[in-house]
Amino acid sequence: MAEDDIKPRDKVQAQLKEVQELLHRHVLVESLVHRQDMPRHDLIEGLVHKQHVAELTRKLDELHPADIAYILEALPLDERRFLWELVKAERDGDILLEVSDAVRESLIETMAPEELKAAAGQLDADELADLAPDLPDAVMEDVYLSLDLEERAQLRAAMSYPEDAVGALMDFEMVTVRADMRLEVVLRYLRRFDELPDHTDQLFVVNRAEQLIGVLPFTALLISDVDKRVSEVMITDPFTLRPDDKAEDAATAFERYDLVSAPVVTSENRLMGRVTVADVVDYIREEAESELLNQAGLREEEDIFASVLDSVKNRWAWLAVNLVTAFVASRVIGVFEGSIEKLVALAALMPIVAGIGGNSGNQTITMIVRAMATGQVSGESGKRLLKKEMGVALINGVVWGGLLGALAWWLYGSAELGAVMTVATTLNLLLAASMGVVIPLTMQRFGRDPALGSSVLITACTDSGGFFIFLGLATLFLL
């Protein structure tokens, strides 16, 4: 009961804290031993140390692999490695599957080939496929040779699909029955299992050629008369996936049709495997994560305790892109240096024009990219959207541009400067709106992911464009 009073987040965090305290006590003792250099105390300290380690090990044994993964991720490198040593070898595989990619690398680095082989040996073929890219080739070869023929085929199958395909999400743990079985026989058949695979909410009904002819949900099996045959109760047109379907589309289907598991079939309708909602939830989370990271210019998830150099490597690519676009914008300003020299107020006002264009353009492009991700934007609605966004930009230009113009007039006492400010802001907002629609549609036409770098591209347009429009208008009409 006491534990039930703690909220779910707090439960794991309480465990994290407990482990941290045990670790710190351990570190304290260690540093005492090293610092005091008192040989007589060694024995006692050694005993205390052993006690702490035993306590930590016991604690770890009680925890769910996912919770251990969480704790490992929250610890700095040295503590993480120390804890990892204490984890029972037979749990290594499960935990490696749960930790983030960055942390996984940091753990695998510390393991000997033999330990890695043992860890990999406990995994199913589909899990092995997830881990494979991070394992040394020699280890993978040995593991592959230790598999039986069916598992080898499954591993090859799982590894042959790209990360964003259904084939990479699927597992091979499905229970199949025949259509002519009576439900009573099905129930008896199930009772022979020691354990059913996780997320088994339905049995797959196949014919002699292993083709899927229906599914039998447990909810149907449990409420139906046991004398009925599977064929009378099963769903004959279940939702199915193909291994080369996009994972994103599978996720949408799981969300839309509230699925727990879905069969994966070949083009000849032969049952290959299944996808479960657990895999889909993980996929959705990872995708959302990487979209946010990409928007901020991070290439991939970063272990928060990664070394400074690893972090620099993760971030340099987008910084470099940003530097190039900033340099271009700077050169646009350079062209108008003569104008700025004559009217220095331009230097103070130009970042406002560029900034509001960037913000507004990011709003437009985010909305379009979202709508495109759901497939709701086609060529025809593209034109309609462009018209609408231009309308929004025009209103914003008149309102905000007008306000900015008034401010510029008030600050610098020049109505003409105010007018140029208003017109330039409006034009840059219109540029932002049109680019916000055109960039993602063009990216898609060329088969690129419209989200990738969208923010950087639109900001590059509105910066250089904003400077050019504002300084150009000022040069034409004010000087």
Added chain:
Amino acid sequence: MAEDDIKPRDKVQAQLKEVQELLHRHVLVESLVHRQDMPRHDLIEGLVHKQHVAELTRKLDELHPADIAYILEALPLDERRFLWELVKAERDGDILLEVSDAVRESLIETMAPEELKAAAGQLDADELADLAPDLPDAVMEDVYLSLDLEERAQLRAAMSYPEDAVGALMDFEMVTVRADMRLEVVLRYLRRFDELPDHTDQLFVVNRAEQLIGVLPFTALLISDVDKRVSEVMITDPFTLRPDDKAEDAATAFERYDLVSAPVVTSENRLMGRVTVADVVDYIREEAESELLNQAGLREEEDIFASVLDSVKNRWAWLAVNLVTAFVASRVIGVFEGSIEKLVALAALMPIVAGIGGNSGNQTITMIVRAMATGQVSGESGKRLLKKEMGVALINGVVWGGLLGALAWWLYGSAELGAVMTVATTLNLLLAASMGVVIPLTMQRFGRDPALGSSVLITACTDSGGFFIFLGLATLFLL
């Protein structure tokens, strides 16, 4: 088989296209009737029109509510409303639950109170609670009065929790059994149901006081000897939620422990309801969505066919904030107008310093906010993170700042200007790194969501800060 050859996304899209074609044929006929003004043709046109409508209605009847919702979202307002009229009244409720908030409003606007009452009348208490905020008060009152006492209590319970609490996610469709029942009796009891609730993967075991004492997963029920008692097979320490737990934490638990459903209990451990993975998947998707929208300065999801005015309203708040921060940055530049007049190169170079700081600061803040969201950043690791980020900033400052300094030297032939550029870039990167750590930690300390507006705040710091540092250094050392 033919249909199986189409991918999941394409299936819905094919349906969308089909509906659109039917709609366009309908519009064509309508416009003919109106334009030609030929009374003799009226009868024929009327018949053709009726045929098209009948075809559309038939098509809609075949579709899953979620697919109809998708199609409605993808259609412009006029076509959406026309289609909505054709949907069978008894499906209105399910479809209203599936569409996005913005589209839901546009549909409810067109419905008479009686229609709304009928639609709401088909829903369960928890579904009604989701819809309630969008329904007129008078309609909700009538619907409430039409419920029985238990449903009223459930509705009140579901509506009493904030949107981001487990209480708002839970439903009340759980099947309970007693611990002393034999499994055979459980199986017989289940066979009396016409239907089991969606996502029933386990039965909840309660005592006479309706307190949860365990759960009986179907996978355990199906493999165990039917003579055993529930108490021998059930899991006695299941994962439970409280109605006031955070939805986000529940989502993390579902993801971490691969759950399909979880019981919700009161502080006295009395069973209240359950949360299913379908609700969790919807929640995760919506959260990811709104985080992305917030980052881009959109207040909420926008119906892509919303009117221009609605869009302006959705976007104005962040634009206003941006305008204020841009104005502040502009005033910082204003202070140094004298320096810029003397050395106009400063005007061209200053946006680069500000820009790279903004990009780098966004990288840092995104990473910290992500790490905080998983609860892995505590006060102590805050210091460690700050040190690491400062290290990254220093390296980037030396590398990129050095490059920029060299460029400035080459462009303007002044080694001093180059040196100022390098130092200013490095200092702004250090400012970006420290603000990227300090802002979210401070937001959290004051109980605010660290993600909200993080990008706007950091950019405001690096813009004003960048201009100040660069122009200040230039004024001190170059003039």
